[in-house]
Amino acid sequence: MKLKTALMGAVACFAMAPAAFAERGADGNVKVLYSQAVSIMNAYLSSGTKDVEAGSLVLEPLAGFNEAGDVIPRLVTEIPSVENGGISEDLTTITWKLIPGLLWSDGTPVTADDAVFTYEYCTHPEGGCAQAARYEGIASVEAVDPATVKITFDGPKPNPFTAFVGATSPILQKAQFANCLGAAAPTCTEANFNPIGTGPFVVTDFKVNDVVEMAANPNYRDPAKPAFATLTLKGGGDAAGAARAVMETGEFDYAWNTQINPELQAQMEAGGKGKFVNAFGTLVERIEMNMTDPSADLPEGERATAKHPHPILSDLNVRKALSMAIDRQLLVDVGYGAAGRATCNLVPAPEIYASPNTDCIAQDMEGAKALLEQAGWTDSDGDGIREKDGKKFTLLYQTSVNAVRQDFQALIKGWWNELGVEVELKAIDGGVYFGGDPGSPDTFQKFYADVEMYANNFDGTDPEPYLAQYTCEKAPRPETQWQGENINRFCDPAYDAMVVELAQTRDMEARGALARKMNEVLTKDTYVVVPLVDRGRLSAHSNTLGGVVLNTWDSELWNASDWFRVK
């Protein structure tokens, strides 16, 4: 009898196990560590990645991106397309259908009015909305019925997945934010710190720039999720400390952006407590060639402007030779390990926009030397430095202060010295270099150097605005207070025409082909931009945390509702 009871108990346990596994809140607490602390939960009032990602646990957009960069539904029944009638034939409207019966975490229904309100909130003329770019080109957003949102654009929009798509444009609850429009937005502390959302978690305690405590959303649309009852999101520290907290001490289950040197990565992984996960997005470490003369002899206001072309780097063969002398794979091995890969492209992803160009991967020192000889740069006086018309080949190479970048500088200087180029290095504090202060001579926009190195990427999956940065009129110059995205002052009317053409091209295949061509114009045809490393995102999670899928196209915590405890 006793045996029978025990057996039945065991059977019952086994039968219950899968059910228990799929129950909301069954897995207790999960601890997440961000090396930058969260200061607000509302993505519209902060451009900081950490705030956007923390907010994504609570506030959700209509649709998001998956790890491949495809648009996936979140609060809607399906992704609109021209085929299913969600996008109009002329590409000027897009219509979203909300999931029926969807509730906010306070139990009230989600309606199309909330989306309309969100649009008004971010485009309010008095409010400084950090994500206004996602709502550009919209003529109106209207609620056709409580479950249908219709967006009308100013003109045909080949990529309509900007508004309400991705973690940077979530839906706010109208009832909660109604009094927070425009200038009042930052004053609504309670709403900004404890927003009512549709995501898997709700905020229970918010300590600014320290820790956010969350609990499972009782009204989440999937009754079995999230598996964790509570989530603790701690902020602060640095990348190495965050990696250590997951990989060595096991205090945390997940750490964001654990960019550390490859040796340390290998050593921590050998500990066996956790794993590094990486995914590649569009972040490319590159060298930009200055097309204008940054010489200090020129008067202020003319220095580094289109009035004076660069005396050395204006020659295509010179730029090409400098690129050929670089061994990109070695740079990856030294600086990034698993979190990087050599690239020749400015736009390395998504696949449809990525050029198959791999010409630059193999280092060709002899070819580079021959190219310089051909361009007229010869070492006539035997001092190891090439000259042409009495001018020595010397370059000033600047970047921000960062251990990996300084290693890159030293390596690249070595190769260029071998080529017969004298290189002077300069490292500038990141706050100044990227600070954009027009009064400082050391900003990357001012570019008072011959070549400079930094990394940049584009938001979302469409490279159009990114490629459009390299038009003539976007060059930083005194008239624009040294603002502008065309850092190297590349100017080619043919390229400008391609930018206009890209904006008018609707067919995806044609867009891809054109974008690939534009990428090649900037890289392998002109070597104005010399891409070095495609930098992936590297995060760490403990072996006891399951379901982690790293995503570079959306919030890193995009699928936190699917996370579970490995038992």
Place this chain on the structure above:
Amino acid sequence: MTDTLPAAAVEAAFKPPRSQWRDVWDQFRTHKGAMVGAVVLALLIFFVLFGAFIWRIDPAFIEPDAVKMIRSRNQPPSWAHPLGTDQLGRDMLARMIAGGRVSLAVGLTAMLIAILLGTTVGVLAGYFRRLDGPLMRMTDLFLALPLLPLLLVMVLLFRDKLAGVFGPELGTFLLIVFAIGVTSWMQSARIVRGEVLALKEREFVLAARSIGTPSRRMILRHILPNVMSPIMVAATLGIASAIITESALSFLGLGFPPDFPTWGRLLFDGVDYLQQYPERVIWPGLAISLTVLSVNYIGDGLRDALDPRIRGR
């Protein structure tokens, strides 16, 4: 009736009089810490000055061949690289030698500038009543200025110009030395002024004045030797803080070009590898600590030796 002097006393009387510096040296020798410090500092200076002639590897040399370069990285100490290699395969011993040269040169030169300025201001303010007010207010002004922002502005304004005239390395050296010098003289100026004010009232100064000694000689002959000991202490502390300030500037990217090794930069570069290769931090850290410690002990010994009130006890 005639008492003969003892032989020893006669001998002593015929000996030439002992010079002041001889006394100083004798006193200095009795200070054990100072002697050890002097030997260590001499060895360090010898190491950085002549090390490069004995150890002839280029501190910036990176293996050009990719495969060899990967193998040469992060080597433990060996006969080929007694202190190992860094993350790019550069020889650490050669980098320590090159870095020490810069760090010691910056420390000593900046200290000299600071002491020269501080002593001049302090003596003038203490000795001439009319100058006291303006000079001390200027000192207060400099003390009130936040040091780091001031340095940043100076670097920003003058770096390119100096680099144009003297080349990037010498230009940066002059700028950093000058910047550290002119922003660290205030403490010594205050100390010196206080001492001078007290000395001015002493009888020997009054006596010297009564026989018409001009101010210039008064300062050089009677005042300066007596304020030597606080100046020495300020100077030794100054070397240490100058080396450390240079490190901080290099770290902010405002010091020397990033491929230019200094002890401070080697230390900061090593911090990333602290866990895996602690020696990367230990060597430059040890060198900086040894320099600072030995200079402090030398200063301590010198103060005892130079102060006529302590000497001979």
